[in-house]
Amino acid sequence: MKIMKYAQADPRSFESESVKGVTGRVAIGREDGARNFCMRVFELAPGGFTPRHSHDWEHEIFVHGGEGEVWTGTGWEALGSGTVLFIPPSEEHQIRNAGKGTFVFVCLIPAGPPEL
Protein backbone atom coordinates (compact mmCIF):
# COMPACT_ATOMS: atom_id res chain seq x y z
CA MET A 1 0.00 0.00 0.00
CA LYS A 2 1.33 3.40 -0.96
CA ILE A 3 0.09 6.48 0.88
CA MET A 4 1.35 9.98 0.20
CA LYS A 5 0.28 13.52 -0.58
CA TYR A 6 0.33 14.02 -4.33
CA ALA A 7 2.60 17.03 -3.92
CA GLN A 8 5.33 14.71 -2.63
CA ALA A 9 5.65 13.13 -6.07
CA ASP A 10 8.38 14.52 -8.33
CA PRO A 11 7.07 17.52 -10.28
CA ARG A 12 7.65 18.04 -13.99
CA SER A 13 7.10 21.48 -15.48
CA PHE A 14 5.76 21.99 -18.98
CA GLU A 15 6.49 25.23 -20.82
CA SER A 16 6.51 25.69 -24.59
CA GLU A 17 4.51 27.46 -27.27
CA SER A 18 1.68 24.96 -26.86
CA VAL A 19 1.65 24.52 -23.07
CA LYS A 20 2.08 27.03 -20.25
CA GLY A 21 2.19 26.99 -16.47
CA VAL A 22 1.61 23.25 -16.14
CA THR A 23 3.12 21.08 -13.41
CA GLY A 24 2.48 17.34 -13.69
CA ARG A 25 3.18 14.49 -11.31
CA VAL A 26 2.80 10.72 -11.59
CA ALA A 27 0.97 9.93 -8.36
CA ILE A 28 0.43 6.21 -9.00
CA GLY A 29 2.13 4.40 -11.86
CA ARG A 30 4.18 1.50 -13.08
CA GLU A 31 6.86 1.98 -10.44
CA ASP A 32 4.22 1.39 -7.80
CA GLY A 33 3.07 -1.82 -9.47
CA ALA A 34 0.02 -0.24 -11.09
CA ARG A 35 -0.38 -2.40 -14.17
CA ASN A 36 -3.68 -1.25 -15.64
CA PHE A 37 -3.89 2.52 -15.41
CA CYS A 38 -1.90 5.50 -14.19
CA MET A 39 -2.91 8.44 -11.96
CA ARG A 40 -1.35 11.79 -12.69
CA VAL A 41 -2.11 15.08 -10.92
CA PHE A 42 -1.78 18.38 -12.75
CA GLU A 43 -1.56 21.91 -11.39
CA LEU A 44 -2.18 24.81 -13.76
CA ALA A 45 -0.98 28.22 -12.66
CA PRO A 46 -3.22 31.21 -13.39
CA GLY A 47 -3.14 31.70 -17.15
CA GLY A 48 -1.87 28.16 -17.65
CA PHE A 49 -3.08 25.72 -20.29
CA THR A 50 -2.40 22.23 -21.60
CA PRO A 51 -1.80 21.56 -25.31
CA ARG A 52 -4.74 21.33 -27.69
CA HIS A 53 -4.34 17.81 -29.01
CA SER A 54 -5.84 14.36 -29.40
CA HIS A 55 -4.46 10.85 -28.99
CA ASP A 56 -5.71 7.31 -29.14
CA TRP A 57 -6.23 6.81 -25.42
CA GLU A 58 -8.85 8.16 -23.05
CA HIS A 59 -8.68 10.52 -20.06
CA GLU A 60 -10.68 10.11 -16.88
CA ILE A 61 -10.45 13.40 -15.02
CA PHE A 62 -11.57 14.59 -11.59
CA VAL A 63 -11.27 18.25 -10.69
CA HIS A 64 -9.88 18.73 -7.19
CA GLY A 65 -9.85 22.53 -6.96
CA GLY A 66 -9.84 25.86 -8.70
CA GLU A 67 -11.66 27.07 -11.79
CA GLY A 68 -10.91 25.75 -15.23
CA GLU A 69 -12.32 25.21 -18.68
CA VAL A 70 -12.10 22.43 -21.25
CA TRP A 71 -12.14 22.83 -25.02
CA THR A 72 -14.77 20.45 -26.34
CA GLY A 73 -14.12 20.91 -30.03
CA THR A 74 -16.79 23.57 -30.40
CA GLY A 75 -16.30 25.78 -27.35
CA TRP A 76 -15.18 26.04 -23.74
CA GLU A 77 -17.05 24.39 -20.86
CA ALA A 78 -16.56 25.24 -17.19
CA LEU A 79 -14.81 22.86 -14.79
CA GLY A 80 -14.86 23.26 -11.01
CA SER A 81 -14.24 21.32 -7.84
CA GLY A 82 -15.95 17.94 -8.12
CA THR A 83 -16.39 18.00 -11.90
CA VAL A 84 -15.70 14.71 -13.66
CA LEU A 85 -14.67 14.64 -17.29
CA PHE A 86 -14.37 11.68 -19.64
CA ILE A 87 -12.49 12.33 -22.86
CA PRO A 88 -12.77 9.30 -25.17
CA PRO A 89 -9.85 8.32 -27.42
CA SER A 90 -9.18 10.62 -30.40
CA GLU A 91 -11.29 13.56 -29.17
CA GLU A 92 -9.52 16.89 -29.39
CA HIS A 93 -9.18 18.59 -26.01
CA GLN A 94 -7.40 21.30 -24.10
CA ILE A 95 -7.70 22.43 -20.49
CA ARG A 96 -6.98 25.89 -19.16
CA ASN A 97 -7.09 27.71 -15.88
CA ALA A 98 -9.95 30.19 -15.87
CA GLY A 99 -9.52 31.48 -12.32
CA LYS A 100 -7.13 33.44 -10.14
CA GLY A 101 -5.80 30.51 -8.12
CA THR A 102 -4.18 27.21 -9.01
CA PHE A 103 -6.38 24.78 -10.94
CA VAL A 104 -5.81 21.18 -9.85
CA PHE A 105 -7.11 18.05 -11.52
CA VAL A 106 -6.47 14.32 -11.42
CA CYS A 107 -6.09 12.74 -14.88
CA LEU A 108 -5.93 8.98 -15.40
CA ILE A 109 -4.78 7.15 -18.50
CA PRO A 110 -4.56 3.47 -19.36
CA ALA A 111 -1.22 1.68 -19.17
CA GLY A 112 0.80 1.92 -22.37
CA PRO A 113 1.25 5.59 -23.31
CA PRO A 114 3.98 7.64 -21.58
CA GLU A 115 2.92 8.25 -17.98
CA LEU A 116 3.81 11.95 -18.17
Next chain:
Amino acid sequence: MKIMKYAQADPRSFESESVKGVTGRVAIGREDGARNFCMRVFELAPGGFTPRHSHDWEHEIFVHGGEGEVWTGTGWEALGSGTVLFIPPSEEHQIRNAGKGTFVFVCLIPAGPPEL
Protein backbone atom coordinates in the same frame (compact mmCIF):
# COMPACT_ATOMS: atom_id res chain seq x y z
CA MET B 1 -16.82 14.05 -23.96
CA LYS B 2 -18.78 13.76 -20.73
CA ILE B 3 -18.75 16.64 -18.25
CA MET B 4 -20.70 16.64 -15.00
CA LYS B 5 -20.44 17.18 -11.29
CA TYR B 6 -19.92 13.82 -9.62
CA ALA B 7 -22.92 14.45 -7.37
CA GLN B 8 -25.17 14.31 -10.46
CA ALA B 9 -24.43 10.59 -10.86
CA ASP B 10 -26.95 8.18 -9.33
CA PRO B 11 -26.12 7.54 -5.68
CA ARG B 12 -26.09 4.10 -4.11
CA SER B 13 -26.18 3.80 -0.33
CA PHE B 14 -24.39 1.03 1.53
CA GLU B 15 -25.58 0.03 5.00
CA SER B 16 -25.01 -3.33 6.65
CA GLU B 17 -23.07 -4.82 9.53
CA SER B 18 -19.83 -4.41 7.63
CA VAL B 19 -20.39 -1.01 5.98
CA LYS B 20 -21.95 2.18 7.33
CA GLY B 21 -22.73 5.65 6.04
CA VAL B 22 -21.30 5.06 2.56
CA THR B 23 -22.69 6.61 -0.63
CA GLY B 24 -21.07 5.50 -3.87
CA ARG B 25 -21.44 6.74 -7.43
CA VAL B 26 -20.07 5.54 -10.76
CA ALA B 27 -18.72 8.79 -12.20
CA ILE B 28 -17.16 7.31 -15.36
CA GLY B 29 -17.78 3.72 -16.41
CA ARG B 30 -18.74 1.26 -19.08
CA GLU B 31 -21.92 3.15 -19.99
CA ASP B 32 -19.74 6.12 -20.92
CA GLY B 33 -17.52 3.99 -23.13
CA ALA B 34 -14.73 3.70 -20.56
CA ARG B 35 -13.22 0.35 -21.50
CA ASN B 36 -10.12 0.16 -19.34
CA PHE B 37 -10.95 1.45 -15.88
CA CYS B 38 -13.81 2.90 -13.88
CA MET B 39 -14.01 6.02 -11.70
CA ARG B 40 -16.22 5.87 -8.64
CA VAL B 41 -16.66 8.61 -6.02
CA PHE B 42 -17.48 7.74 -2.43
CA GLU B 43 -18.84 9.91 0.35
CA LEU B 44 -18.55 8.67 3.93
CA ALA B 45 -20.78 10.33 6.51
CA PRO B 46 -19.27 11.06 9.93
CA GLY B 47 -18.77 7.68 11.60
CA GLY B 48 -18.98 5.90 8.25
CA PHE B 49 -16.72 3.09 7.07
CA THR B 50 -16.23 0.74 4.13
CA PRO B 51 -15.95 -3.03 4.60
CA ARG B 52 -12.65 -4.55 5.72
CA HIS B 53 -11.90 -6.86 2.80
CA SER B 54 -9.52 -7.78 0.03
CA HIS B 55 -10.00 -8.71 -3.64
CA ASP B 56 -7.87 -9.49 -6.63
CA TRP B 57 -7.94 -6.04 -8.22
CA GLU B 58 -6.25 -2.82 -7.25
CA HIS B 59 -7.56 0.56 -6.06
CA GLU B 60 -6.16 3.90 -7.11
CA ILE B 61 -7.55 6.48 -4.71
CA PHE B 62 -7.43 10.27 -4.51
CA VAL B 63 -8.83 12.03 -1.46
CA HIS B 64 -10.91 15.05 -2.41
CA GLY B 65 -11.93 16.31 1.02
CA GLY B 66 -12.48 15.60 4.69
CA GLU B 67 -10.50 13.53 7.14
CA GLY B 68 -10.23 9.78 6.90
CA GLU B 69 -8.12 6.80 7.78
CA VAL B 70 -7.14 3.59 6.01
CA TRP B 71 -6.52 0.22 7.62
CA THR B 72 -3.16 -0.99 6.33
CA GLY B 73 -3.20 -4.46 7.84
CA THR B 74 -1.28 -3.37 10.92
CA GLY B 75 -2.87 -0.07 11.88
CA TRP B 76 -4.68 3.06 10.75
CA GLU B 77 -3.03 5.76 8.64
CA ALA B 78 -4.38 9.27 8.12
CA LEU B 79 -5.88 10.40 4.81
CA GLY B 80 -6.62 14.02 3.96
CA SER B 81 -7.29 16.28 1.01
CA GLY B 82 -4.77 15.52 -1.72
CA THR B 83 -3.67 12.15 -0.35
CA VAL B 84 -3.15 9.43 -2.96
CA LEU B 85 -3.45 5.78 -2.02
CA PHE B 86 -2.54 2.72 -4.06
CA ILE B 87 -3.89 -0.57 -2.76
CA PRO B 88 -2.43 -3.48 -4.76
CA PRO B 89 -4.52 -6.57 -5.48
CA SER B 90 -5.19 -8.87 -2.50
CA GLU B 91 -4.18 -6.39 0.21
CA GLU B 92 -6.68 -6.12 3.04
CA HIS B 93 -8.05 -2.62 3.45
CA GLN B 94 -10.80 -0.55 5.01
CA ILE B 95 -11.46 3.17 4.93
CA ARG B 96 -13.27 5.18 7.59
CA ASN B 97 -14.24 8.75 8.22
CA ALA B 98 -12.16 10.18 11.04
CA GLY B 99 -13.57 13.70 11.00
CA LYS B 100 -16.74 15.65 11.67
CA GLY B 101 -17.60 16.38 8.05
CA THR B 102 -18.14 14.24 4.97
CA PHE B 103 -15.07 12.35 3.77
CA VAL B 104 -14.90 12.23 -0.04
CA PHE B 105 -12.57 10.14 -2.16
CA VAL B 106 -12.24 9.04 -5.76
CA CYS B 107 -11.55 5.32 -6.17
CA LEU B 108 -10.65 3.76 -9.52
CA ILE B 109 -10.69 0.09 -10.42
CA PRO B 110 -9.80 -1.79 -13.60
CA ALA B 111 -12.55 -2.94 -15.94
CA GLY B 112 -13.94 -6.35 -15.05
CA PRO B 113 -15.11 -6.33 -11.42
CA PRO B 114 -18.55 -4.88 -10.60
CA GLU B 115 -18.38 -1.11 -10.99
CA LEU B 116 -20.14 -0.52 -7.67
